[in-house]
Amino acid sequence: MNQRTSRRFLVAAALSALACLEPARARAGDAEACFTASEEGQRLRDEGRLREARARFIACGGAGCPDLVQSDCAGWLTDVTARVPTLILSAQDEQGHDVADARVTIDGAPLAARLDGKAVEVDPGEHVLRFERAGSAPVELRLVVREGEKLRRVSARLARPGAGAIPPREDRDAPSPASALFLPIALGGAAAVSGVVYAALGLSARADADRLRATCAPRCTEADVDAVRAKILGANIAFGVGVAALGGAVAALVLRRAEPAAPAAATAVHVLPLPGGAAAALGGRF
Structure with missing residues:
Protein backbone atom coordinates (compact mmCIF):
# COMPACT_ATOMS: atom_id res chain seq x y z
CA MET A 1 0.00 0.00 0.00
CA ASN A 2 1.55 3.31 -1.07
CA GLN A 3 1.47 6.52 0.95
CA ARG A 4 -1.41 8.08 -1.03
CA THR A 5 -3.65 5.06 -0.56
CA SER A 6 -2.91 4.98 3.17
CA ARG A 7 -3.85 8.66 3.54
CA ARG A 8 -7.17 8.11 1.77
CA PHE A 9 -7.95 5.20 4.06
CA LEU A 10 -7.37 7.31 7.21
CA VAL A 11 -9.56 10.12 5.92
CA ALA A 12 -12.41 7.70 5.16
CA ALA A 13 -12.14 6.13 8.60
CA ALA A 14 -12.27 9.54 10.29
CA LEU A 15 -15.35 10.55 8.30
CA SER A 16 -17.08 7.30 9.22
CA ALA A 17 -16.35 7.88 12.89
CA LEU A 18 -17.79 11.42 12.72
CA ALA A 19 -20.90 10.13 11.00
CA CYS A 20 -21.43 7.67 13.82
CA LEU A 21 -21.02 10.38 16.45
CA GLU A 22 -23.59 12.79 14.95
CA PRO A 23 -26.75 10.84 16.05
CA ALA A 24 -25.33 10.48 19.53
CA ARG A 25 -24.69 14.23 19.72
CA ALA A 26 -28.22 14.93 18.41
CA ARG A 27 -29.75 12.60 20.97
CA ALA A 28 -27.74 14.26 23.74
CA GLY A 29 -28.96 17.67 22.59
CA ASP A 30 -32.59 16.51 22.48
CA ALA A 31 -32.32 15.07 25.99
CA GLU A 32 -30.88 18.33 27.29
CA ALA A 33 -33.75 20.26 25.69
CA CYS A 34 -36.22 17.87 27.34
CA PHE A 35 -34.72 18.39 30.79
CA THR A 36 -34.69 22.16 30.26
CA ALA A 37 -38.38 22.18 29.24
CA SER A 38 -39.21 20.04 32.28
CA GLU A 39 -37.47 22.42 34.68
CA GLU A 40 -38.97 25.53 33.08
CA GLY A 41 -42.44 23.99 33.15
CA GLN A 42 -42.22 23.30 36.88
CA ARG A 43 -41.00 26.85 37.57
CA LEU A 44 -43.77 28.42 35.50
CA ARG A 45 -46.36 26.20 37.15
CA ASP A 46 -45.24 27.30 40.62
CA GLU A 47 -45.40 30.96 39.50
CA GLY A 48 -49.03 30.52 38.40
CA ARG A 49 -48.23 30.88 34.68
CA LEU A 50 -50.11 27.71 33.90
CA ARG A 51 -50.57 28.20 30.17
CA GLU A 52 -46.84 28.64 29.57
CA ALA A 53 -46.10 25.71 31.87
CA ARG A 54 -48.45 23.51 29.86
CA ALA A 55 -46.54 24.31 26.65
CA ARG A 56 -43.28 23.23 28.30
CA PHE A 57 -44.78 19.99 29.58
CA ILE A 58 -46.10 19.20 26.10
CA ALA A 59 -42.57 19.64 24.75
CA CYS A 60 -40.87 17.43 27.34
CA GLY A 61 -43.57 14.78 27.09
CA GLY A 62 -42.86 14.11 23.40
CA ALA A 63 -41.57 10.88 21.94
CA GLY A 64 -38.04 12.24 21.49
CA CYS A 65 -37.47 12.66 25.24
CA PRO A 66 -36.20 10.01 27.69
CA ASP A 67 -38.87 7.71 29.07
CA LEU A 68 -38.53 9.00 32.65
CA VAL A 69 -38.91 12.63 31.53
CA GLN A 70 -41.88 11.73 29.33
CA SER A 71 -43.64 10.05 32.25
CA ASP A 72 -43.12 12.98 34.65
CA CYS A 73 -44.13 15.60 32.09
CA ALA A 74 -47.26 13.68 31.12
CA GLY A 75 -48.42 13.66 34.75
CA TRP A 76 -47.64 17.36 35.22
CA LEU A 77 -49.44 18.16 31.96
CA THR A 78 -52.63 16.47 33.18
CA ASP A 79 -52.47 18.36 36.48
CA VAL A 80 -51.81 21.77 34.93
CA THR A 81 -54.55 21.33 32.30
CA ALA A 82 -57.10 20.69 35.06
CA ARG A 83 -55.95 23.81 36.94
CA VAL A 84 -56.13 26.28 34.04
CA PRO A 85 -59.21 28.55 34.58
CA ALA A 165 -74.92 55.45 34.08
CA ILE A 166 -76.66 52.17 34.69
CA PRO A 167 -78.45 52.19 38.06
CA PRO A 168 -76.48 50.29 40.68
CA ARG A 169 -77.73 46.89 41.76
CA GLU A 170 -78.86 48.28 45.09
CA ASP A 171 -81.35 50.60 43.34
CA ARG A 172 -82.65 47.83 41.08
CA ASP A 173 -83.20 45.56 44.07
CA ALA A 174 -84.91 48.18 46.25
CA PRO A 175 -88.10 46.92 47.94
CA SER A 176 -91.32 47.63 46.11
CA PRO A 177 -94.14 49.66 47.66
CA ALA A 178 -96.15 46.46 48.17
CA SER A 179 -93.37 44.87 50.23
CA ALA A 180 -92.96 48.10 52.24
CA LEU A 181 -96.61 47.78 53.33
CA PHE A 182 -96.11 44.25 54.64
CA LEU A 183 -95.45 45.29 58.26
CA PRO A 184 -98.51 47.59 58.64
CA ILE A 185 -100.75 44.99 57.00
CA ALA A 186 -99.40 42.18 59.20
CA LEU A 187 -99.86 44.22 62.37
CA GLY A 188 -103.35 45.24 61.31
CA GLY A 189 -104.25 41.61 60.71
CA ALA A 190 -102.89 40.66 64.14
CA ALA A 191 -105.02 43.41 65.69
CA ALA A 192 -108.15 42.10 63.94
CA VAL A 193 -107.54 38.51 65.03
CA SER A 194 -106.87 39.62 68.59
CA GLY A 195 -110.14 41.53 68.57
CA VAL A 196 -112.08 38.45 67.48
CA VAL A 197 -110.40 36.32 70.19
CA TYR A 198 -111.10 38.99 72.81
CA ALA A 199 -114.79 39.14 71.89
CA ALA A 200 -115.19 35.36 71.82
CA LEU A 201 -113.46 34.74 75.17
CA GLY A 202 -115.21 37.72 76.80
CA LEU A 203 -118.66 36.58 75.75
CA SER A 204 -117.93 32.99 76.77
CA ALA A 205 -116.62 34.08 80.18
CA ARG A 206 -119.70 36.27 80.79
CA ALA A 207 -122.04 33.42 79.87
CA ASP A 208 -120.22 31.00 82.21
CA ALA A 209 -120.27 33.54 85.04
CA ASP A 210 -124.00 34.12 84.64
CA ARG A 211 -124.59 30.34 84.69
CA LEU A 212 -122.59 29.90 87.92
CA ARG A 213 -124.46 32.75 89.63
CA ALA A 214 -127.76 31.14 88.71
CA THR A 215 -126.87 27.57 89.72
CA CYS A 216 -124.22 27.30 92.44
CA ALA A 217 -123.11 30.72 93.73
CA PRO A 218 -121.66 31.24 96.27
CA ARG A 219 -120.74 27.52 96.67
CA CYS A 220 -119.40 26.80 93.16
CA THR A 221 -116.40 24.51 92.82
CA GLU A 222 -112.92 25.98 92.47
CA ALA A 223 -112.51 24.30 89.08
CA ASP A 224 -115.57 26.05 87.65
CA VAL A 225 -114.42 29.41 88.98
CA ASP A 226 -110.86 28.90 87.62
CA ALA A 227 -112.25 28.12 84.16
CA VAL A 228 -114.08 31.43 84.10
CA ARG A 229 -110.99 33.28 85.36
CA ALA A 230 -108.83 31.67 82.63
CA LYS A 231 -111.19 32.88 79.93
CA ILE A 232 -111.19 36.39 81.39
CA LEU A 233 -107.38 36.40 81.49
CA GLY A 234 -107.19 35.19 77.88
CA ALA A 235 -109.62 37.88 76.78
CA ASN A 236 -107.54 40.57 78.52
CA ILE A 237 -104.33 39.30 76.87
CA ALA A 238 -105.99 39.28 73.45
CA PHE A 239 -107.22 42.81 74.05
CA GLY A 240 -103.71 44.00 74.97
CA VAL A 241 -102.17 42.33 71.94
CA GLY A 242 -104.80 43.84 69.66
CA VAL A 243 -104.25 47.35 70.98
CA ALA A 244 -100.47 47.01 70.68
CA ALA A 245 -100.66 45.59 67.15
CA LEU A 246 -103.03 48.34 66.04
CA GLY A 247 -100.71 50.97 67.48
CA GLY A 248 -97.75 49.34 65.72
CA ALA A 249 -99.57 49.37 62.38
CA VAL A 250 -100.37 53.07 62.73
CA ALA A 251 -96.78 53.86 63.77
CA ALA A 252 -95.35 51.91 60.83
CA LEU A 253 -97.57 53.79 58.38
CA VAL A 254 -96.64 57.17 59.87
CA LEU A 255 -92.92 56.39 59.81
CA ARG A 256 -93.13 55.11 56.22
CA ARG A 257 -94.73 58.34 55.03
CA ALA A 258 -92.41 60.59 57.02
CA GLU A 259 -89.16 58.82 56.02
CA PRO A 260 -89.66 56.86 52.79
CA ALA A 261 -85.88 56.43 52.26
CA ALA A 262 -85.10 55.25 55.79
CA PRO A 263 -84.72 51.55 56.65
CA ALA A 264 -87.84 49.77 57.82
CA ALA A 265 -88.47 50.15 61.53
CA ALA A 266 -88.16 47.12 63.73
CA THR A 267 -91.26 46.88 65.92
CA ALA A 268 -91.94 44.39 68.69
CA VAL A 269 -94.99 43.72 70.84
CA HIS A 270 -94.45 42.56 74.43
CA VAL A 271 -97.33 41.11 76.47
CA LEU A 272 -96.95 40.34 80.20
CA PRO A 273 -99.66 38.32 81.96
CA LEU A 274 -100.68 39.87 85.27
CA PRO A 275 -103.10 38.72 87.97
CA GLY A 276 -106.53 39.50 86.68
CA GLY A 277 -105.35 40.80 83.29
CA ALA A 278 -102.32 41.59 81.15
CA ALA A 279 -99.99 44.42 80.23
CA ALA A 280 -98.92 45.12 76.65
CA ALA A 281 -96.04 47.29 75.45
CA LEU A 282 -94.97 48.38 71.98
CA GLY A 283 -91.22 48.71 71.35
CA GLY A 284 -89.42 49.85 68.24
CA ARG A 285 -85.97 50.60 66.80
CA PHE A 286 -85.87 53.42 64.26
Whole structure:
Protein backbone atom coordinates (compact mmCIF):
# COMPACT_ATOMS: atom_id res chain seq x y z
CA MET A 1 0.00 0.00 0.00
CA ASN A 2 1.55 3.31 -1.07
CA GLN A 3 1.47 6.52 0.95
CA ARG A 4 -1.41 8.08 -1.03
CA THR A 5 -3.65 5.06 -0.56
CA SER A 6 -2.91 4.98 3.17
CA ARG A 7 -3.85 8.66 3.54
CA ARG A 8 -7.17 8.11 1.77
CA PHE A 9 -7.95 5.20 4.06
CA LEU A 10 -7.37 7.31 7.21
CA VAL A 11 -9.56 10.12 5.92
CA ALA A 12 -12.41 7.70 5.16
CA ALA A 13 -12.14 6.13 8.60
CA ALA A 14 -12.27 9.54 10.29
CA LEU A 15 -15.35 10.55 8.30
CA SER A 16 -17.08 7.30 9.22
CA ALA A 17 -16.35 7.88 12.89
CA LEU A 18 -17.79 11.42 12.72
CA ALA A 19 -20.90 10.13 11.00
CA CYS A 20 -21.43 7.67 13.82
CA LEU A 21 -21.02 10.38 16.45
CA GLU A 22 -23.59 12.79 14.95
CA PRO A 23 -26.75 10.84 16.05
CA ALA A 24 -25.33 10.48 19.53
CA ARG A 25 -24.69 14.23 19.72
CA ALA A 26 -28.22 14.93 18.41
CA ARG A 27 -29.75 12.60 20.97
CA ALA A 28 -27.74 14.26 23.74
CA GLY A 29 -28.96 17.67 22.59
CA ASP A 30 -32.59 16.51 22.48
CA ALA A 31 -32.32 15.07 25.99
CA GLU A 32 -30.88 18.33 27.29
CA ALA A 33 -33.75 20.26 25.69
CA CYS A 34 -36.22 17.87 27.34
CA PHE A 35 -34.72 18.39 30.79
CA THR A 36 -34.69 22.16 30.26
CA ALA A 37 -38.38 22.18 29.24
CA SER A 38 -39.21 20.04 32.28
CA GLU A 39 -37.47 22.42 34.68
CA GLU A 40 -38.97 25.53 33.08
CA GLY A 41 -42.44 23.99 33.15
CA GLN A 42 -42.22 23.30 36.88
CA ARG A 43 -41.00 26.85 37.57
CA LEU A 44 -43.77 28.42 35.50
CA ARG A 45 -46.36 26.20 37.15
CA ASP A 46 -45.24 27.30 40.62
CA GLU A 47 -45.40 30.96 39.50
CA GLY A 48 -49.03 30.52 38.40
CA ARG A 49 -48.23 30.88 34.68
CA LEU A 50 -50.11 27.71 33.90
CA ARG A 51 -50.57 28.20 30.17
CA GLU A 52 -46.84 28.64 29.57
CA ALA A 53 -46.10 25.71 31.87
CA ARG A 54 -48.45 23.51 29.86
CA ALA A 55 -46.54 24.31 26.65
CA ARG A 56 -43.28 23.23 28.30
CA PHE A 57 -44.78 19.99 29.58
CA ILE A 58 -46.10 19.20 26.10
CA ALA A 59 -42.57 19.64 24.75
CA CYS A 60 -40.87 17.43 27.34
CA GLY A 61 -43.57 14.78 27.09
CA GLY A 62 -42.86 14.11 23.40
CA ALA A 63 -41.57 10.88 21.94
CA GLY A 64 -38.04 12.24 21.49
CA CYS A 65 -37.47 12.66 25.24
CA PRO A 66 -36.20 10.01 27.69
CA ASP A 67 -38.87 7.71 29.07
CA LEU A 68 -38.53 9.00 32.65
CA VAL A 69 -38.91 12.63 31.53
CA GLN A 70 -41.88 11.73 29.33
CA SER A 71 -43.64 10.05 32.25
CA ASP A 72 -43.12 12.98 34.65
CA CYS A 73 -44.13 15.60 32.09
CA ALA A 74 -47.26 13.68 31.12
CA GLY A 75 -48.42 13.66 34.75
CA TRP A 76 -47.64 17.36 35.22
CA LEU A 77 -49.44 18.16 31.96
CA THR A 78 -52.63 16.47 33.18
CA ASP A 79 -52.47 18.36 36.48
CA VAL A 80 -51.81 21.77 34.93
CA THR A 81 -54.55 21.33 32.30
CA ALA A 82 -57.10 20.69 35.06
CA ARG A 83 -55.95 23.81 36.94
CA VAL A 84 -56.13 26.28 34.04
CA PRO A 85 -59.21 28.55 34.58
CA THR A 86 -61.60 29.39 31.76
CA LEU A 87 -63.91 32.39 31.27
CA ILE A 88 -67.01 32.87 29.11
CA LEU A 89 -67.07 36.51 28.02
CA SER A 90 -70.18 38.41 26.96
CA ALA A 91 -71.32 42.00 26.49
CA GLN A 92 -74.63 43.80 26.08
CA ASP A 93 -75.62 47.13 24.60
CA GLU A 94 -77.71 49.79 26.33
CA GLN A 95 -80.91 47.87 25.63
CA GLY A 96 -79.51 44.68 27.13
CA HIS A 97 -79.03 42.90 23.79
CA ASP A 98 -76.00 40.66 23.31
CA VAL A 99 -73.24 42.02 21.09
CA ALA A 100 -70.46 40.03 19.41
CA ASP A 101 -68.37 42.81 17.83
CA ALA A 102 -66.46 43.62 21.01
CA ARG A 103 -62.85 42.85 21.82
CA VAL A 104 -61.36 42.09 25.22
CA THR A 105 -57.86 42.52 26.60
CA ILE A 106 -56.46 41.12 29.84
CA ASP A 107 -53.85 43.19 31.66
CA GLY A 108 -53.24 45.03 28.38
CA ALA A 109 -52.69 41.87 26.29
CA PRO A 110 -55.20 40.62 23.67
CA LEU A 111 -57.59 37.99 24.98
CA ALA A 112 -60.56 37.83 22.57
CA ALA A 113 -60.97 39.62 19.23
CA ARG A 114 -64.69 38.79 19.13
CA LEU A 115 -67.25 37.48 21.61
CA ASP A 116 -68.34 34.16 20.14
CA GLY A 117 -69.53 32.50 23.35
CA LYS A 118 -66.58 30.11 23.55
CA ALA A 119 -64.57 29.72 26.74
CA VAL A 120 -61.12 31.33 26.85
CA GLU A 121 -58.23 30.25 29.07
CA VAL A 122 -56.49 32.60 31.49
CA ASP A 123 -53.94 32.22 34.25
CA PRO A 124 -55.11 32.35 37.87
CA GLY A 125 -54.71 35.56 39.84
CA GLU A 126 -55.92 39.17 39.82
CA HIS A 127 -56.61 40.59 36.35
CA VAL A 128 -58.08 43.64 34.65
CA LEU A 129 -60.40 42.88 31.72
CA ARG A 130 -61.11 45.71 29.29
CA PHE A 131 -64.12 45.49 26.96
CA GLU A 132 -64.02 47.73 23.89
CA ARG A 133 -66.51 48.28 21.06
CA ALA A 134 -66.77 50.88 18.33
CA GLY A 135 -69.13 53.67 19.37
CA SER A 136 -69.20 52.61 23.02
CA ALA A 137 -67.24 53.69 26.06
CA PRO A 138 -64.72 51.04 27.20
CA VAL A 139 -65.47 49.12 30.37
CA GLU A 140 -62.86 47.72 32.74
CA LEU A 141 -63.58 44.93 35.19
CA ARG A 142 -61.28 43.76 37.96
CA LEU A 143 -61.59 40.17 39.05
CA VAL A 144 -59.66 37.45 40.84
CA VAL A 145 -59.59 34.15 38.91
CA ARG A 146 -59.05 30.99 40.91
CA GLU A 147 -57.18 27.84 39.91
CA GLY A 148 -59.49 25.18 38.51
CA GLU A 149 -62.36 27.67 38.01
CA LYS A 150 -64.10 26.59 34.83
CA LEU A 151 -66.65 28.39 32.61
CA ARG A 152 -66.92 31.49 34.83
CA ARG A 153 -69.27 33.98 33.18
CA VAL A 154 -68.02 37.58 32.91
CA SER A 155 -70.28 40.21 31.32
CA ALA A 156 -70.08 43.94 30.64
CA ARG A 157 -72.69 46.54 29.67
CA LEU A 158 -71.37 48.80 26.89
CA ALA A 159 -73.00 52.21 26.52
CA ARG A 160 -72.37 55.24 24.32
CA PRO A 161 -69.87 57.78 25.67
CA GLY A 162 -71.66 60.26 27.90
CA ALA A 163 -74.78 58.09 28.28
CA GLY A 164 -76.43 57.88 31.65
CA ALA A 165 -74.92 55.45 34.08
CA ILE A 166 -76.66 52.17 34.69
CA PRO A 167 -78.45 52.19 38.06
CA PRO A 168 -76.48 50.29 40.68
CA ARG A 169 -77.73 46.89 41.76
CA GLU A 170 -78.86 48.28 45.09
CA ASP A 171 -81.35 50.60 43.34
CA ARG A 172 -82.65 47.83 41.08
CA ASP A 173 -83.20 45.56 44.07
CA ALA A 174 -84.91 48.18 46.25
CA PRO A 175 -88.10 46.92 47.94
CA SER A 176 -91.32 47.63 46.11
CA PRO A 177 -94.14 49.66 47.66
CA ALA A 178 -96.15 46.46 48.17
CA SER A 179 -93.37 44.87 50.23
CA ALA A 180 -92.96 48.10 52.24
CA LEU A 181 -96.61 47.78 53.33
CA PHE A 182 -96.11 44.25 54.64
CA LEU A 183 -95.45 45.29 58.26
CA PRO A 184 -98.51 47.59 58.64
CA ILE A 185 -100.75 44.99 57.00
CA ALA A 186 -99.40 42.18 59.20
CA LEU A 187 -99.86 44.22 62.37
CA GLY A 188 -103.35 45.24 61.31
CA GLY A 189 -104.25 41.61 60.71
CA ALA A 190 -102.89 40.66 64.14
CA ALA A 191 -105.02 43.41 65.69
CA ALA A 192 -108.15 42.10 63.94
CA VAL A 193 -107.54 38.51 65.03
CA SER A 194 -106.87 39.62 68.59
CA GLY A 195 -110.14 41.53 68.57
CA VAL A 196 -112.08 38.45 67.48
CA VAL A 197 -110.40 36.32 70.19
CA TYR A 198 -111.10 38.99 72.81
CA ALA A 199 -114.79 39.14 71.89
CA ALA A 200 -115.19 35.36 71.82
CA LEU A 201 -113.46 34.74 75.17
CA GLY A 202 -115.21 37.72 76.80
CA LEU A 203 -118.66 36.58 75.75
CA SER A 204 -117.93 32.99 76.77
CA ALA A 205 -116.62 34.08 80.18
CA ARG A 206 -119.70 36.27 80.79
CA ALA A 207 -122.04 33.42 79.87
CA ASP A 208 -120.22 31.00 82.21
CA ALA A 209 -120.27 33.54 85.04
CA ASP A 210 -124.00 34.12 84.64
CA ARG A 211 -124.59 30.34 84.69
CA LEU A 212 -122.59 29.90 87.92
CA ARG A 213 -124.46 32.75 89.63
CA ALA A 214 -127.76 31.14 88.71
CA THR A 215 -126.87 27.57 89.72
CA CYS A 216 -124.22 27.30 92.44
CA ALA A 217 -123.11 30.72 93.73
CA PRO A 218 -121.66 31.24 96.27
CA ARG A 219 -120.74 27.52 96.67
CA CYS A 220 -119.40 26.80 93.16
CA THR A 221 -116.40 24.51 92.82
CA GLU A 222 -112.92 25.98 92.47
CA ALA A 223 -112.51 24.30 89.08
CA ASP A 224 -115.57 26.05 87.65
CA VAL A 225 -114.42 29.41 88.98
CA ASP A 226 -110.86 28.90 87.62
CA ALA A 227 -112.25 28.12 84.16
CA VAL A 228 -114.08 31.43 84.10
CA ARG A 229 -110.99 33.28 85.36
CA ALA A 230 -108.83 31.67 82.63
CA LYS A 231 -111.19 32.88 79.93
CA ILE A 232 -111.19 36.39 81.39
CA LEU A 233 -107.38 36.40 81.49
CA GLY A 234 -107.19 35.19 77.88
CA ALA A 235 -109.62 37.88 76.78
CA ASN A 236 -107.54 40.57 78.52
CA ILE A 237 -104.33 39.30 76.87
CA ALA A 238 -105.99 39.28 73.45
CA PHE A 239 -107.22 42.81 74.05
CA GLY A 240 -103.71 44.00 74.97
CA VAL A 241 -102.17 42.33 71.94
CA GLY A 242 -104.80 43.84 69.66
CA VAL A 243 -104.25 47.35 70.98
CA ALA A 244 -100.47 47.01 70.68
CA ALA A 245 -100.66 45.59 67.15
CA LEU A 246 -103.03 48.34 66.04
CA GLY A 247 -100.71 50.97 67.48
CA GLY A 248 -97.75 49.34 65.72
CA ALA A 249 -99.57 49.37 62.38
CA VAL A 250 -100.37 53.07 62.73
CA ALA A 251 -96.78 53.86 63.77
CA ALA A 252 -95.35 51.91 60.83
CA LEU A 253 -97.57 53.79 58.38
CA VAL A 254 -96.64 57.17 59.87
CA LEU A 255 -92.92 56.39 59.81
CA ARG A 256 -93.13 55.11 56.22
CA ARG A 257 -94.73 58.34 55.03
CA ALA A 258 -92.41 60.59 57.02
CA GLU A 259 -89.16 58.82 56.02
CA PRO A 260 -89.66 56.86 52.79
CA ALA A 261 -85.88 56.43 52.26
CA ALA A 262 -85.10 55.25 55.79
CA PRO A 263 -84.72 51.55 56.65
CA ALA A 264 -87.84 49.77 57.82
CA ALA A 265 -88.47 50.15 61.53
CA ALA A 266 -88.16 47.12 63.73
CA THR A 267 -91.26 46.88 65.92
CA ALA A 268 -91.94 44.39 68.69
CA VAL A 269 -94.99 43.72 70.84
CA HIS A 270 -94.45 42.56 74.43
CA VAL A 271 -97.33 41.11 76.47
CA LEU A 272 -96.95 40.34 80.20
CA PRO A 273 -99.66 38.32 81.96
CA LEU A 274 -100.68 39.87 85.27
CA PRO A 275 -103.10 38.72 87.97
CA GLY A 276 -106.53 39.50 86.68
CA GLY A 277 -105.35 40.80 83.29
CA ALA A 278 -102.32 41.59 81.15
CA ALA A 279 -99.99 44.42 80.23
CA ALA A 280 -98.92 45.12 76.65
CA ALA A 281 -96.04 47.29 75.45
CA LEU A 282 -94.97 48.38 71.98
CA GLY A 283 -91.22 48.71 71.35
CA GLY A 284 -89.42 49.85 68.24
CA ARG A 285 -85.97 50.60 66.80
CA PHE A 286 -85.87 53.42 64.26
